[in-house]
Amino acid sequence: MGDQRRADYMREETPFTARTLERKPSLPNFILSVRLKHVKLGYCYLISNLRYLIIVPLLGVVSFHLSTVTIKDFDLLWGPSRFNFVATVFCSAFFVFLGTLYCVTRPRKVYLVNFACYKPGPEFMCSREHYMEKCRRSGKFNEQNLAFMEKILERSGLGQKTYAAEPNACLAEARKEAEMVIFGAIDQLLAKTGVKAKDIGILVVNCSLFCPTPSLSATVVNHYKLRGNILSYTLGGMGCSAGLISIDLAKQLLQVQGNTYALVVSMEPMTPNLYSGNNESMLMTNCLFRMGGAAILLSNKTSDHGRSKYQLIHSVRTHKGADDKSYGCIFQQEDEEKKVGVALSRDIVAVAGEALKTNITTLGPLVLPASEQFLFLVSLLAKKVFDLEIKPYIPNFKLAFEHFCIHAGGKAVLNAMEKNLELTQWHLEPSRMTLHRFGNTSSSSLWYELAYSEAKGRIRKGDRILQIAFGSGFKCNSIVYRALRFIDPAKEKNPWTDEIDEFPV
Structure with a gap:
């Protein structure tokens, strides 16, 4: 089903659809487009395989010359040093030392064993009408702002089956919601992987706005009775990109630690964070954010390669x-009535675009094929050195990644990402469907998106996945994974399993 939809979307992207033919293009233009398409394809293959085109003929020449060398020639060349035993031992020891040094100093490989996304019970399901009714009953909003919130909800991309807790500023209720989401996700993850809590050596919990004492990481240690020498961290105030920051932190720790597991938990409770004032820039967060969370298990054990889903390849933070x-552009503050909320600036889309540009510029050389890097370099030189009036070349990141998980922060952000990266509807489908079904679950939304692709049966062995998230500060972070095996949706249970045939809507 997923492959069929992808084929449909790809047909929409090609210039030879029925819709295009209705415009009756001229025959010369049609032939030219076909030629340009095949020229670009041939160019990509040529540049990507250039090293083989150089090395293979060179090896052929060397092999030919070696075939003409006689035994007598070898004796003349190697005879004087045949019995130089000391030099042979010294050279062998030197190369063994270099090999050992490389093995000891190179970073450990980090594997994503599995992950789990929390799906709240049906009692927390909240349609747009139900959410607006709760806001009216609260008596905290005037009619003008209720109309504003209703308009934002209609345009937000959120569906009728998102989850929301009852707003409550009580600390006990906030902690109760946080524990429900965190423990629910971790319980599923431990059941999936069969890993014992005592085997976890690193714990990272991120939650931006709710930072109680004891910390949320201490809450996890206490509930699961984790070992006393565990490296535990709680990250706060980092916004929706904190999930990828947590993964990057765990990755760096795993690369220098002995054989162990790292548990990463991402969530944001709604209970204490509903803004009850009348400032429109702060009311938008009420409309977008919903309940959710995820737990991820990472490993640096070579023995986990066979059962892990993914390997972490690159992480770039901006x-x-x-x-x-x-x-x-994203700022927690008090309004005129001293009510606390998170204000979203009108510049947020432009700021996100600049942060994305910087992040992608850093990531590009690590992942793009040589053909795209060469075209980008030529474009840059033409513009900067020769001062030519040309548009900068936008690399085709679809050649570097098969799947994109872009933070479901809102409809406008996803539309901008689709345009800037020149992605298709198929590539943005996991993000848009996550926003529709679960809303913006902050730092955990990326994992609902990856779970969507798994439930559709799209993840094949060797596929490359890019996760991108934005956060207050302002930050843009990205992480690249490679799938180690085919993810069979029939064997994997996640929040989409029971209803995946209903999507995309």
Whole structure:
């Protein structure tokens, strides 16, 4: 079913659809488009395999010359050093030392064994009408702002089956919601992997706005009775990109630690964070954010390669906090009535675009094929050195990744990402469907998106996945994975399993 939809979308992207033919293109233009398409394809193959085109003929020449060398020639060349035993031992020891040094100093490979996304019970399901009714009953909003929230909900991309808890500023209720989501996700993960809690050596919990004492990581240690020498961290105030920051932190720790597991938990409770004032820039967060969370298990054990789903390949972090406009575009503050909320600036889409540009520029050389890097370099030189009036070449990241998980922050952000990266509807489908079904679950939304692709049966062995998230500060972070095996949806249970045939809507 997933492959069929992908084929349909790809047909929409090609210039030879029925819709295009209705415009009656001229025959010369049609032939030219076919030729340009095949020229670009041939160019990509040529540049990507250039090293083989150089090395293979070179090896052929060397082999030919070696075939003409006689035994007598070898005796003349190697005879004087045949009995130089000391030199032979020294050279062998030197190469063994270099090999050992490389094996000891190279970073350990980090595997994503499995992950689990929390799916709240039906009692927390909240349609748009139900959500607006709760806001009216609260008596905290005037009619003008209720109309504003209703308009935002209609345009937000959220569906009728998202999950929301009852708003409550009580600390006990906030902790109760956080524990329900965190423990629910971790319980599923431990059941999936069969890993014992005592085997976990690293714990990272991220939650941006709810930071109680004892910390949420201490809450996890206490509930699961984790070992006393565990490396535990709680990350706060980092917004929706904190999930990838947690993965990057766990990855760096695993690369220097002995054989162990790292548990990463991402969530954001709604209970204490509903804004009850009348500032429109703060009311938008009420409309977008919903309940959810995820738990991820990472490993640096070579023995886990066979059962892990993915291997972490690259992580790139970009921070634009030095710029005042970027720093203030997502800001927690008090309004005129001293009510606390998170204000979203009108500049957020532009700021996100600049952060994405910087992040992608850093990531590109690590993942793009040589053909795309060469075209980008030529474009840059033509513009900067020769001062030619040309548009900068936008690399085709679809050649570097098969799947994209872009943070479901909102409809406008996803539309901008689709345009800037020149992605198809098929590539953005997991993000848009996650926003529709679960809403913006903050740092955990990326895992609902990856779970969507798994439930559709799209993840094949060798596929490359890019996760991108934005967060307050302002930050843009990305992580690249490679699938180690085919993810069979019949054997994997996740929040989409029972209803995946209903999507895309």
